[in-house]
Amino acid sequence: MAINNSNPRHQPCYVLHDHGMPCVVWFEDAVAYYGVPTVVFDLHVLVSDIETAAQVLIQNGWTLVPQEKGKIGNANVDYAQRRLTPPSQDSHDAELSKPHPHTSIPPPPSTKPPGPTTTVLLPAADWNFNLEEYAPENTKTLVTTIFPPIAGLLDALIDSLLDCPSNNDILQTHIALQIAYLYDWAPVLQDRAFAERLMYEHRQYHFDVLSGMSHGTVPFISHQRNVREALRQRTHELQECSALDNKALFSGEREAQLLASxxxxxxxxxxxxxxxxxxxxxxxxxxxxxxxxxxxxxxxxxxxxxxxx
Structure with missing residues (x-):
């Protein structure tokens, strides 16, 4: 099994990298890297092929968990995934955690990051993230990275939100929260110029969030689906706000701010x-x-x- 001195929670990624398989963490682990103070749960990892990646982890001590239905957070999903539990804690580490035989004082709490947790492998293509640039033969990027660049992360989350089935409210909310957290906590996203780092079809989304729209709501998501399609068809021109006169897309607080100005x-x-x-x-x-x-x-x-x- 691969040994790495970095966060042991991300150990599956290091194992995959040791076998030449590019991967990146997703959802909570990805947004936490950019300053979002979120709690982390299962470790979601994007890979090119979930079957091959699962076999690599199984060969290194992970156990495949049979499941009838995919799950992301509390949402049941039809997206493919493979869920695996980590190897049992090393007996030597367990022994070290016991009190010394000559004293009843328990050992101090560990200051190390949490160890491996349940790993959920997801096909990168299903979540609109391009892993090809992380392939070993690509000399422009390091194959050892496990964190998606923030522009690529936001692009993929926006597409995943707008592609999300409209009848899956729980999944839609889960993805929308990841995007909202990034806009709340990543200072770079407060810059209008950041739009130049995004795919063209997502730039109006960025402008609309900065204009004060109540992003993440059902009306906003529906509106942005139409805007994305119009940008793809080149029938929409980018503007500071795509629907300033639509009250349903703004909160009452933002309306007050606009009028006050x-x-x-x-x-x-x-x-x-x-x-x-x-x-x-x-x-x-x-x-x-x-x-x-x-x-x-x-x-x-x-x-x-x-x-x-």
């Missing part, structure tokens, strides 16, 4: 707008058509305040 169409009334009045207006923005265009006349504002009272 707009020019006041009634400067002569500004002294009459108390802070609480302003928030009262924002709380009832859904009663106005064309939110992004502001109010059309003072009477609209009065009607809204009376309805919200």
């Amino acid at each position: 707009m020019h006041n169409p009634f400067p002569e009334k500004e002294e009459d707008w108390k802070e609480e009045d302003g928030w009262e207006v924002y709380n009832h923005l859904e009663k106005i058509e064309g939110v992004a265009n502001g109010y059309t006349k003072p009477g609209d504002l009065e009607d809204i305040n009376r309805q919200g009272a």
